[in-house]
Amino acid sequence: MFDMKKIIALCAFCIVCICIACTKKGFEITGDVQGVQEGTKVLLLSFGDESEAPDTIAQGKIEKGKFSMQGKVEVPELYVFMIEGIQGYKPIFVENSIIKLSGSADKLMQATVTGSKTHDELNQNQQIINKYQAEQNKIIDEANKKLGDKASSAQKDSVMALLERVRAKQIKEVNEFAIKNPGSFVAPTLILNSADELDPSIYNQIYENFSEDVKKNSAAKYLKVQLDKLATVAVGQKAPELKGKNPEGKDISLSEIKGKLTIIDFWASWCGPCRAENPNVVRIYNKYHDKGLNILGVSLDKNATEWKKAIADDQLNWNHVSDLMFWDSQLAKAYKVEAIPHTVLIDENGVIIANNLRGEELEKKIAAILGKN
Numbered sequence: 001m002f003d004m005k006k007i008i009a010l011c012a013f014c015i016v017c018i019c020i021a022c023t024k025k026g027f028e029i030t031g032d033v034q035g036v037q038e039g040t041k042v043l044l045l046s047f048g049d050e051s052e053a054p055d056t057i058a059q060g061k062i063e064k065g066k067f068s069m070q071g072k073v074e075v076p077e078l079y080v081f082m083i084e085g086i087q088g089y090k091p092i093f094v095e096n097s098i099i100k101l102s103g104s105a106d107k108l109m110q111a112t113v114t115g116s117k118t119h120d121e122l123n124q125n126q127q128i129i130n131k132y133q134a135e136q137n138k139i140i141d142e143a144n145k146k147l148g149d150k151a152s153s154a155q156k157d158s159v160m161a162l163l164e165r166v167r168a169k170q171i172k173e174v175n176e177f178a179i180k181n182p183g184s185f186v187a188p189t190l191i192l193n194s195a196d197e198l199d200p201s202i203y204n205q206i207y208e209n210f211s212e213d214v215k216k217n218s219a220a221k222y223l224k225v226q227l228d229k230l231a232t233v234a235v236g237q238k239a240p241e242l243k244g245k246n247p248e249g250k251d252i253s254l255s256e257i258k259g260k261l262t263i264i265d266f267w268a269s270w271c272g273p274c275r276a277e278n279p280n281v282v283r284i285y286n287k288y289h290d291k292g293l294n295i296l297g298v299s300l301d302k303n304a305t306e307w308k309k310a311i312a313d314d315q316l317n318w319n320h321v322s323d324l325m326f327w328d329s330q331l332a333k334a335y336k337v338e339a340i341p342h343t344v345l346i347d348e349n350g351v352i353i354a355n356n357l358r359g360e361e362l363e364k365k366i367a368a369i370l371g372k373n
Contacts, residue, residue: 025072025096026070026071026072026073026096027070027071027072027073027094027095027096027097027098027099028068028069028070028098028099029044029058029068029069029070029081029092029094029099029100029101030066030067030068030098030099030100030101031066031067031100031101031102031103031111032065032066032067032102033062033065033067033083033101033102033103033104033105033108033111034065034103034104034105035104035105035106036062036065036083036086036105037062038062038063038064039061039062039063040061040062040083040084040085040086041059041060041061041062041083041084042059042060042061042062042067042069042081042082042083042084043056043058043059043081043082043083043084044056044057044058044059044069044071044079044080044081044092044094045057045079045080045081045082046077046079046080046218047080048218054080057071057079057094058070058071062083071094072096073094073095073096074216075185075213075214075216075217076093076094076095076116076118076185076217077093077094077185077217077218078091078092078093078094078122078189078218078219079091079092079093079094080092081101081108081111082108083105083108086105086108088105088106088107088108088109089108089109090103090108090109090111090113091122092113092116092119093116093118093119093121093122093185093186094116094118094119095116095117095118095119097115097116097117098115099113099114099115099116099119100113100114100115101113118185118186121184121185121186122186122189125174125177125186125190128170128173129170129174129190129193129194132166132167132169132170132173135166136163136166136167139159139162139163139166140159140163143155143159147159153279153283156276156279157279157280157283157359160276160277160280160358160359161359161360164358164359164360164361167196170194171194171195171196174190174191174194174195175191175202175206177190178190178191178206178209178210179206179209182209182210182211182214183210183211183213183214184214185213185214185217187210187214188210188214188217188219188220188222188223189219191203191206191223192219192222192223196339196356197342197355197356198223198226198227198230199230199234199235199355199356200227200230200231200234200235201234201235201236203223203227204227207220207223207224207227229336230336232336233334233335233336233344233352233355234352234355235352235353235354235355236351236352237351237352238350238351238352239254239264239344239346239350239351239352240334240335241253241254241255242254242264242296242298242321242331242334243321244298244321244322244323244331245321245322245323246319246320246321247304247307247308247311247320252296252319252320252321254296254350255350257294257296257319258294258346258348258350259292259293259294259348260291260292260293260347260348260369260370261288261292261293261294261345261346261347261348261366261369261370262293262294262295262296262345262346263281263293263294263295263296263343263344263345263362264295264296264298264335264343264344264345264346265281265295265296265297265298265341265342265343266298266299266300266332266335266337266340266341266342266343266344267297267298267299267300267340267341268299268300268301268307268340269299269301269303269306269307269309269310270301270306271300271340271341273340273341274340274341275310275314277341277358277359278314278316279314280358280359280362280363281295281316281362282314282315282316282317284362284363284366285317285318288366288367288370291370291371292348292370293366293370294318294319295316295318295319296318296319296320296321297311297316297318297319297320297321298320298321298322298329298331298332299320299321299322299324300322300325300326300327300329300332300337300340301322301324301326302324302325302326303324304322304324307320307322307324341358342355342356343355343356343357343358343362344356345357345362345365345366347369353365
C-alpha cells in the first residue's frame with residue numbers, strides 16, 4: 001500500500017527542485033509596489049537606440065499589491081522597470097537570480113532592489129558618481145551666492161575650470177575602475193554615463209581588456225560601436241575636410257583657413273555651455289592668433305539670424321560655417337559630434353592632435369606648441 005504522505009512530500013520536493021533549476025537558468029523578479037491598482041501591468045524594458053521603441057524583456061501584473069515576472073539573460077544587463085500608466089521608472093541590473101523590488105509607485109526611483117550582485121555593484125559606484133555631482137553642485141551654489149548675475153567673464157571661466165577639474169576626477173576614477181575590473185558588467189555603463197568624449201586612444205584599450213562575457217553586454221556592444229565610428233576622427237587621423245557657407249553666404253573650407261594650429265569649434269547660439277565657454281575661446285584666440293592659431297566655428301544652429309547675432313555678441317572674430325541643419329548637420333556628422341561644445345585641434349598638416357579640450361586643458365595644449373614659437 002502506498003504511503004500518500006510520502007508521495008505528497010516527494011512531489012513537493014520535486015516542485016521545489018524544478019523551481020530552483022528554473023531560477024538557475026533564468027531570472028525571477030518579484031516584489032510589492034504600493035499605490036498601484038489591482039491588475040495593472042508591470043514591465044521590464046530594454047532601451048536601445050533612442051529612435052527605436054523599447055523591447056519588452058518581461059512583464060507581469062499587480063495582484064494583491066505584488067507582482068512576479070520571469071525571463072533569461074545571457075549576461076547581466078541594465079533594464080528599466082516601469083508600471084503601465086504611471087510616470088517614473090527604476091533601473092535594475094538584471095542577472096539570472098531571484099531579484100526582489102520593493103517601493104511605492106510615486107517614488108519608484110527610490111525603490112529597493114535586492115538579489116542581484118551586479119545591481120549592488122552599480123549602487124556602490126553610483127555613490128561615487130553622486131559624490132562628484134554633489135561637489136559640482138556645491139561649486140555652482142557657492143558661485144551663485146557670491147557672484148550672482150554680476151560675474152565677469154574671468155570669474156565665469158574660473159568656475160568652469162573648477163567644474164572641469166571635478167568632472168575630470170570623476171572620469172579618471174571611472175576609467176581606473178574599468179581597468180582594474182575587466183570582468184565588471186557595470187563598467188561599460190559607467191563609462192557611457194561619465195565620459196564627455198569617447199576618445200578611442202583611451203577607451204579602445206579599456207574595451208579590449210574587458211572579459212569576453214562583458215563584451216556580450218549591451219552597453220559594451222554599444223561602446224564598441226561608438227568607438228568604431230570615432231576611429232576616423234581619432235587622434236592621429238587626418239581631419240576630414242569641412243566646407244560650408246559662412247554668415248555672408250560664401251563657401252569656406254577647412255583646408256583654406258588652416259593655420260599652424262586650428263581649432264574646429266562645434267557650437268550653437270542656443271547652447272548655454274557653448275556660450276559660457278566662448279569668452280575663454282576668444283581669449284585664447286587673441287593670445288595665440290598672431291603665432292599661428294586659427295579657428296573654424298561650426299554652428300549647429302537652425303536660425304541664421306540667431307547664429308549671426310551670437311557671433312557678434314560674443315565677439316567671435318574668426319571664420320564660421322553652418323548648414324543650419326541643427327542636429328542633422330552634415331558638418332557635425334563628419335566628425336561624429338553628438339554633444340556640444342565640442343572641439344577638435346589639428347596641426348598644420350591637418351592631423352588631429354586632440355579632441356574635446358576646453359578651458360585650461362585647451363590652452364595648455366596650444367601653449368605647449370605655439371608658446372615655443
